[in-house]
Amino acid sequence: MSKFSPFRSLLAITAAALLAVSWPAAAQQRVPADPATTGQKAEFIGNLVTRSVSVSRIEGSGDAAAMASLAEARTLVDRARADLKRGAVEAADDKLDQALALVNSEVRRLSGDEVRGAHEQEMYHRRLKAVNTFLATYQRVAKESNSRAAARRAEAIRTLIGKAEDQARGGRHDQALELLDDAYVIARGDIRELRQGKTLTRTLDFATAGEEYDYELGRNRSHFLLLRFALSEKTPAGSVVGRIESNRKKAEELRGAAEKRAAADGYPDAIDLLNQSTDLLLKTIRMSGIFVPG
Amino acid sequence: MTDRASIIAVLSALAIAAGGAALGTAGQVPQPAGDAPIIIAQATGAQATGPSAANTFNRLMKRPGSEPNIQPSKDGIHDPANPGTALLQWPSEAFAGFPRTNDGNRVDWVKTLAAGLIRPWTELEDPEAEPFLMDLTIVRQVKGSMPNVVYPHLEHTQWLDCTNCHDEIFVPEKGANQISMAGILLGQKCGICHGRVAFPISDCRRCHSQPKTAEELRQLSEKSSWAKQ
Numbered sequence: 001m002s003k004f005s006p007f008r009s010l011l012a013i014t015a016a017a018l019l020a021v022s023w024p025a026a027a028q029q030r031v032p033a034d035p036a037t038t039g040q041k042a043e044f045i046g047n048l049v050t051r052s053v054s055v056s057r058i059e060g061s062g063d064a065a066a067m068a069s070l071a072e073a074r075t076l077v078d079r080a081r082a083d084l085k086r087g088a089v090e091a092a093d094d095k096l097d098q099a100l101a102l103v104n105s106e107v108r109r110l111s112g113d114e115v116r117g118a119h120e121q122e123m124y125h126r127r128l129k130a131v132n133t134f135l136a137t138y139q140r141v142a143k144e145s146n147s148r149a150a151a152r153r154a155e156a157i158r159t160l161i162g163k164a165e166d167q168a169r170g171g172r173h174d175q176a177l178e179l180l181d182d183a184y185v186i187a188r189g190d191i192r193e194l195r196q197g198k199t200l201t202r203t204l205d206f207a208t209a210g211e212e213y214d215y216e217l218g219r220n221r222s223h224f225l226l227l228r229f230a231l232s233e234k235t236p237a238g239s240v241v242g243r244i245e246s247n248r249k250k251a252e253e254l255r256g257a258a259e260k261r262a263a264a265d266g267y268p269d270a271i272d273l274l275n276q277s278t279d280l281l282l283k284t285i286r287m288s289g290i291f292v293p294g
Numbered sequence: 295m296t297d298r299a300s301i302i303a304v305l306s307a308l309a310i311a312a313g314g315a316a317l318g319t320a321g322q323v324p325q326p327a328g329d330a331p332i333i334i335a336q337a338t339g340a341q342a343t344g345p346s347a348a349n350t351f352n353r354l355m356k357r358p359g360s361e362p363n364i365q366p367s368k369d370g371i372h373d374p375a376n377p378g379t380a381l382l383q384w385p386s387e388a389f390a391g392f393p394r395t396n397d398g399n400r401v402d403w404v405k406t407l408a409a410g411l412i413r414p415w416t417e418l419e420d421p422e423a424e425p426f427l428m429d430l431t432i433v434r435q436v437k438g439s440m441p442n443v444v445y446p447h448l449e450h451t452q453w454l455d456c457t458n459c460h461d462e463i464f465v466p467e468k469g470a471n472q473i474s475m476a477g478i479l480l481g482q483k484c485g486i487c488h489g490r491v492a493f494p495i496s497d498c499r500r501c502h503s504q505p506k507t508a509e510e511l512r513q514l515s516e517k518s519s520w521a522k523q
Contacts, residue, residue, distance in 0.1 A: 126457075133461040140467070188456050192428050199431040201442075202468060204514065219437060222475035229479060233496065278438070293499050294439035294506075 033093035035084065042080055045096050049073045054107045066106040073099040120173040124164075127180045131161060134187035141194045153190050157183045209267035216274040217262075220255055223281035224248075227288070234289035247284040251277040362400050363389060397493050404449050414453070427451045433504055434473070439511065442504040 048054060049070065058066045076099040083092035135157050142150030164179035206212035227248060236244060254277035262270035286292050363385035367374040372382065385399060392412075393405035406412055417423040428451045434443040450459075460466050463486055471483070478485035478495060489495055506514075 130457045130461065133466065134456070137466045184457070188426060188428075192426075192430075195428070195430045197429050199433060200468075201433040202435060204435045204437060215437075218472075218474045218476070222479075225476045225479055282438070290496075291498070293441050293502055 033089045035087075035089050038089050038093045038096070039084060041096050042077065042084060042092065045099055046077050046081075048103055049077050049099060054103050057107055057110055058103070061110050063106075063110060066110060069102045069106045073102040076102070117173070120177060124168055124173045124176050124180065127177060127184065128161070128164070128168075131157070131180050131183045131187060134184060134191065135161070138187050138191050138194075141191055145194050147194060150190070153186065157187050160186070209271065210262075213258075213262050213267045213270050213274070216271050216278070217255075217258075220251075220258075220274050220278045220281070223278050223285070224251070227281055227285050230285045230288040230290045236288045240287055244284050244287055247280055247287075251280045251284070254280070362398075395493065397496075398491075404452070407452055425452055426456065428456070435510075435514070436502070437514065439506065441499070441502040441506060443501050444503045445501075 055070065058070045076095045080092040080095035080099070083089075083095065135154065138157070139150065139154050142154070160179050160183035164176040164183070167173070167176035167179065204215075206215065227244075231244070254273050258270040258273035258277065261267075261273060282292060365384045365386075366372040366382040367379045372379040389399065389401050393402040393409065394400055395402040403412075407414070415421050415423070416425045428447040430447040432445040432447070434445065436442055463483060464471050473483045475495070477483055478488065481490070484501075485495070493500060495501075
């Protein structure tokens with residue numbers, strides 16, 4: 001393409017890299033400390049280390065490392081106040097920054113663990129459901145294929161699932177997930193071995209006339225929806241629009257009649273009526289300008 | 295175009311397509327019942343305020359009034375005032391030379407992958423990881439003279455992991471999935487992807503691709519013989 005320049009991508013990447021490299025340097029540029037702003041900063045950070053949401057989170061976590069960091073931050077704030085009293089503004093400012101960084105890093109760590117834990121728990125439950133489904137599928141497929149090794153393989157998968165459940169009960173969802181992943185890899189690999197290269201045909205089989213009626217009713221509803229879809233997509237000629245509407249009404253009447261017959265357990269007749277309705281809709285969809293094969 | 299540039303282009307395209315769908319579908323699933331007009335194209339807040347149709351939810355993947363693959367500064371997604379936007383590669387440039395189709399972003403992604411023009415990563419942290427391919431074809435018989443539906447696992451597993459579909463969307467068991475065109479149009483089953491980020495349903499033949507033999511038609515007719523008893 002004429003507008004394409006291989007250098008444009010390179011330029012974008014270079015610009016992004018430059019931004020990334022220069023950003024920390026810019027962020028580290030200090031605003032000169034003065035007694036008024038540093039005094040205000042000491043007040044704010046004093047609040048942060050004594051009665052903030054961050055303090056509640058750290059104290060509520062019971063995490064020894066976080067508690068130690070909080071204690072250190074409080075000491076730093078006290079020392080910063082002392083520095084301020086003796087006019088050592090830069091030194092006070094440094095200590096306040098250190099206190100702020102300590103509290104923030106601990107809160108981030110604790111929040112991260114919480115979020116990660118919740119995510120792992122959710123992933124565990126989803127993966128457990130998937131692995132159980134794949135195990136059931138594998139057992140069914142293996143039975144169809146008369147696979148002798150299948151029982152042993154299924155047992156190996158079940159063992160892994162059991163171990164994963166044990167880990168999860170102990171709150172170690174990350175390790176449980178790893179075990180489930182192993183089970184999943186075995187199950188899907190074994191299913192592939194039994195199914196690879198095959199074509200399975202899902203034939204239409206109805207046990208009862210009522211079952212076939214339900215299927216036909218769904219098919220008929222689909223065709224009504226498809227006709228509306230076709231009309232929103234195409235703009236048929238004015239002369240055709242009247243015929244389309246007339247056919248749609250006729251198809252609706254046929255469906256209504258089918259539903260009445262079905263309500264009286266007359267399923268065979270109802271199926272016939274629905275077939276007539278669907279065939280008419282199919283013809284009408286084609287009239288609207290959509291190509292429908294068959 | 296390098297592999298890496300291709301990957302970036304594909305990820306951007308898919309993210310844009312998926313983002314558009316996600317924005318549009320929240321709380322806007324149309325219902326089939328009644329005579330209310332079916333909502334095939336639904337404007338999002340972004341379009342309702344006027345600047346762009348880029349995030350329009352559209353079951354047919356068409357964006358009325360909007361060119362496909364326009365430059366980022368005009369797509370309604372990126373901030374045109376940001377100088378960085380001007381540095382972004384245009385999708386039309388990234389997709390140049392890819393096999394074309396008439397839908398979505400006009401790229402036939404399956405053919406593009408088959409031709410080796412792109413190499414998407416299977417795993418974020420392992421560029422060498424290979425996808426788990428499954429060559430299993432499911433044919434679903436349908437009523438009437440309509441050709442049967444052919445579902446190839448192979449093309450799908452080139453892009454997706456088994457757990458993307460099983461078993462939240464499809465239960466891997468015969469007879470366990472009720473699939474209807476109405477449901478698909480309303481964004482269920484196949485419609486979760488098709489018409490959003492994969493080719494839309496406007497061409498029946500892409501799925502209904504196995505014509506019935508005369509023998510099959512005869513057998514189907516006999517199966518529902520109670521309808522004539």
